[in-house]
Amino acid sequence: xxxxxxxxxxxxLRRRMGEGEFGAGRLLPSEADLSATYDxxxxxxxxxxxxxxxxxxxxxxQGFGWFAATDPVRQSLGRxxxxxxQLAADGLSSERRILDFRFLATPPARVREVLGPxxxxxxxxxxxxxxxxxxxxxVWCPDQYGAELSRADVxxxxxxxxxxxxxxxxxxxxxxxxxSAHDAELLGIxxxxxxLICERVTRAAHGEPILVSEHVFPAHLTEFVVExxxxxxxxxxxxxxxxx
Amino acid sequence: xxxxxxxxxxxxLRRRMGEGEFGAGRLLPSEADLSATYDxxxxxxxxxxxxxxxxxxxxxxQGFGWFAATDPVRQSLGRxxxxxxQLAADGLSSERRILDFRFLATPPARVREVLGPxxxxxxxxxxxxxxxxxxxxxVWCPDQYGAELSRADVxxxxxxxxxxxxxxxxxxxxxxxxxSAHDAELLGIxxxxxxLICERVTRAAHGEPILVSEHVFPAHLTEFVVExxxxxxxxxxxxxxxxx
DNA sequence: ATGTAGACAAGTATAGGACAAGTGCGCCAG
DNA sequence: CTGGCGCACTTGTCCTATACTTGTCTACAT
Numbered sequence: 091x092x093x094x095x096x097x098x099x100x101x102x103l104r105r106r107m108g109e110g111e112f113g114a115g116r117l118l119p120s121e122a123d124l125s126a127t128y129d130x131x132x133x134x135x136x137x138x139x140x141x142x143x144x145x146x147x148x149x150x151x152q153g154f155g156w157f158a159a160t161d162p163v164r165q166s167l168g169r170x171x172x173x174x175x176q177l178a179a180d181g182l183s184s185e186r187r188i189l190d191f192r193f194l195a196t197p198p199a200r201v202r203e204v205l206g207p208x209x210x211x212x213x214x215x216x217x218x219x220x221x222x223x224x225x226x227x228x229v230w231c232p233d234q235y236g237a238e239l240s241r242a243d244v245x246x247x248x249x250x251x252x253x254x255x256x257x258x259x260x261x262x263x264x265x266x267x268x269x270s271a272h273d274a275e276l277l278g279i280x281x282x283x284x285x286l287i288c289e290r291v292t293r294a295a296h297g298e299p300i301l302v303s304e305h306v307f308p309a310h311l312t313e314f315v316v317e318x319x320x321x322x323x324x325x326x327x328x329x330x331x332x333x334x
Numbered sequence: 335x336x337x338x339x340x341x342x343x344x345x346x347l348r349r350r351m352g353e354g355e356f357g358a359g360r361l362l363p364s365e366a367d368l369s370a371t372y373d374x375x376x377x378x379x380x381x382x383x384x385x386x387x388x389x390x391x392x393x394x395x396q397g398f399g400w401f402a403a404t405d406p407v408r409q410s411l412g413r414x415x416x417x418x419x420q421l422a423a424d425g426l427s428s429e430r431r432i433l434d435f436r437f438l439a440t441p442p443a444r445v446r447e448v449l450g451p452x453x454x455x456x457x458x459x460x461x462x463x464x465x466x467x468x469x470x471x472x473v474w475c476p477d478q479y480g481a482e483l484s485r486a487d488v489x490x491x492x493x494x495x496x497x498x499x500x501x502x503x504x505x506x507x508x509x510x511x512x513x514s515a516h517d518a519e520l521l522g523i524x525x526x527x528x529x530l531i532c533e534r535v536t537r538a539a540h541g542e543p544i545l546v547s548e549h550v551f552p553a554h555l556t557e558f559v560v561e562x563x564x565x566x567x568x569x570x571x572x573x574x575x576x577x578x
Numbered sequence: 579a580t581g582t583a584g585a586c587a588a589g590t591a592t593a594g595g596a597c598a599a600g601t602g603c604g605c606c607a608g
Numbered sequence: 609c610t611g612g613c614g615c616a617c618t619t620g621t622c623c624t625a626t627a628c629t630t631g632t633c634t635a636c637a638t
Binding site for chain 2: 579580581582583584588589590591
């Protein structure tokens with residue numbers, strides 16, 4: 091047994107919810123039904139459901155049942171899956187609208203810090219989910235790798251596939267800020283409303299940084315979920331650090 | 335024999351783990367299984383596993399099993415340590431100022447969902463770094479565990495130490511919002527300025543949720559860092575999900 | 579010092595069951 | 609048509625039992 095049974099069931103339910111099988115606030119099958127379909131005891135099914143409840147994906151009412159906590163389409167993006175893959179599973183459009191595609195001789199300071207002083211390709215795009223904008227993404231990539239890419243390439247495929255070299259580790263930084271006028275307009279939210287900002291430095295397998303990306307999400311639409319398999323020795327959220 | 339048997343086994347297990355045979359928090363074969371496959375006694379297998387435990391590669395729980403401790407997210411989060419330890423390393427003071435300490439007969443709905451309907455202890459505090467506030471923290475804890483705690487206890491020690499039962503996993507949700515008037519005043523920031531909000535459900539080793547906590551940080555002071563040891567198959571930040 | 583073999587205690591996961599309490603719905607008496 | 613009752617079904621909470629796991633110990637061989 092590689093995993094506990096209730097975790098397998100929780101994973102499967104999470105996946106099924108992600109595929110929209112249980113719609114907006116709809117009821118899930120009863121514990122008895124799930125127990126039968128998974129061929130597991132009710133205790134085990136309950137443990138799986140309770141874990142999903144801890145994650146905020148479902149709620150329950152005695153005598154009534156278990157139901158998806160929020161809108162299924164958005165709910166679909168469970169746990170550590172990626173948004174595009176989840177949307178694809180839903181058959182929903184996850185369109186990448188390219189806003190800007192240009193080579194910069196002198197990148198911003200932060201990008202130079204990571205990628206070095208050379209020229210870079212900067213691509214700015216708007217990610218759409220189900221017809222609505224949900225992220226403004228900017229990607230910086232060294233000239234060397236970006237030179238062979240076309241605007242059409244970038245619109246069609248994820249960036250990482252186009253680079254053509256194996257990726258290694260990445261460092262992801264999550265912060266918050268007030269929306270700039272520009273981002274607010276693109277995302278259809280009021281200026282200065284809160285946004286989540288995720289900066290990511292992706293490195294090649296050999297360790298050299300090859301991509302810097304910044305994702306801006308409306309705060310009311312998005313949140314990050316991190317599973318910690320053993321609780322940290324502190325009440326403070328893990329991974330947090332003070333900046334500047 | 336140039337090497338001891340248990341060192342050979344430890345080396346082999348280390349190699350197998352390095353090849354990803356036991357990924358992220360997955361269970362290893364039981365001591366009995368390993369004993370059979372390596373044709374060694376259980377004691378010897380244990381010595382090998384204990385060596386790996388000393389190296390931080392695996393953990394174990396009685397009655398459950400051995401599992402790989404190499405979850406990239408958790409590892410990096412753990413490595414970063416807590417804010418308090420960072421402050422201590424910088425020679426800065428950190429203080430916990432208790433704002434409120436009371437028992438609630440009927441907790442908020444979200445807390446009831448996780449902890450159950452019973453009464454809870456709610457502690458609200460202001461975390462200070464170098465004399466400046468940097469977090470408003472609210473912790474909910476079942477009456478059962480909170481009954482023996484005093485206000486002084488909570489001010490002195492981290493909550494997790496006071497509960498006195500071993501902690502298991504946790505689920506951490508990171509989002510952003512505009513600061514409420516109350517939080518803004520406590521943190522010394524303008525109302526509606528962006529804040530990072532981290533909700534955390536901490537479970538005991540046996541899986542029962544025992545703590546719900548909410549941390550509110552000023553966005554300009556704080557960010558989360560997540561290390562991914564192998565880049566995800568998407569440009570989208572890992573762990574993100576859309577909500578409501 | 580290292581390894582083998584075995585026995586026992588303590589903890590975990592799961593199955594299966596019983597019962598209480600809450601919900602929704604149809605039926606029936608009025 | 610309406611109100612109330614009962615029935616079927618649901619979750620919430622307990623219990624026992626079993627199989628399996630790690631933790632710990634003793635005895636013995638190399």
